[in-house]
Amino acid sequence: MRLLAAVVTALTLASPLHALEGYGAIGGDYALPHAGSSDMLISVLGGVATADAPLAFGAEAEFGLALGASSDFNTRRLRGVARYDFGTVTAFGAAGVDQFVYDNVTDTGLSLGLGGEFDLQGNMALRGEFIRSFIRDGDTENTTTTRLGLVYRF
Numbered sequence: 671m672r673l674l675a676a677v678v679t680a681l682t683l684a685s686p687l688h689a690l691e692g693y694g695a696i697g698g699d700y701a702l703p704h705a706g707s708s709d710m711l712i713s714v715l716g717g718v719a720t721a722d723a724p725l726a727f728g729a730e731a732e733f734g735l736a737l738g739a740s741s742d743f744n745t746r747r748l749r750g751v752a753r754y755d756f757g758t759v760t761a762f763g764a765a766g767v768d769q770f771v772y773d774n775v776t777d778t779g780l781s782l783g784l785g786g787e788f789d790l791q792g793n794m795a796l797r798g799e800f801i802r803s804f805i806r807d808g809d810t811e812n813t814t815t816t817r818l819g820l821v822y823r824f
Contacts (some may be wrong), residue, residue: 690728691721695797697819699734701745703811709741713817717751724755730764743810744771747781747801760787760795768803770810777808787821795821 699711711734719728727750734745749766764783769776785799801815 689721690718691726692716692718692824693821694824695819695821697797697799697817699745699815699817701734701813701815703813705811709743710737711735711741711745712737713745713819715747719751719753726753726755727751728753730766742772745769746771749781749783758789760789762786764799764801768805770803770805770808770813775808777805777810779803779805779807779810779812785817793823795823797821 694716695714697713697715699709699713701709701711703709713732713734715730715732717728717730719726730747730749730751732745732747732749734747736742736744746769747766749764751762751764753760753762762783762785764781764785766781768779768781770779781801781803783799783801785797787795787797789795797817797819799815799817801817803813803815805812
């Protein structure tokens with residue numbers, strides 16, 4: 671967590687504010703613990719990345735809220751992101767820290783993500799991603815999350 675905060679701070683200080691691109695997204699998540707029942711979540715995230723094309727670096731913060739009676743946890747993630755712009759498609763990889771929040775318990779772990787964004791129109795893009803969470807502290811099983819959502823770039 672400290673390393674990620676240091677990277678975000680360094681990126682922010684190294685780049686003038688006009689060289690940063692902000693974005694927000696909303697997505698539907700299907701989380702499948704490797705020894706348990708699946709969960710559906712709606713995730714809201716925000717991020718900032720350097721505007722240097724085609725390779726960019728940045729950070730994202732997200733909150734996932736459980737949907738339906740069968741979902742029993744919310745998620746929080748803070749991740750560093752590396753993006754490569756191929757034109758209409760942008761590929762990205764992410765690594766960071768996760769929290770799976772139950773009623774009175776919070777399990778923590780590390781995650782790796784791999785995904786892409788397909789430009790739709792204007793500042794909108796369709797986002798797809800696979801996230802693998804490795805739980806280090808708590809009873810939650812390691813979890814794979816599949817995400818599909820919409821991104822708006824500011």
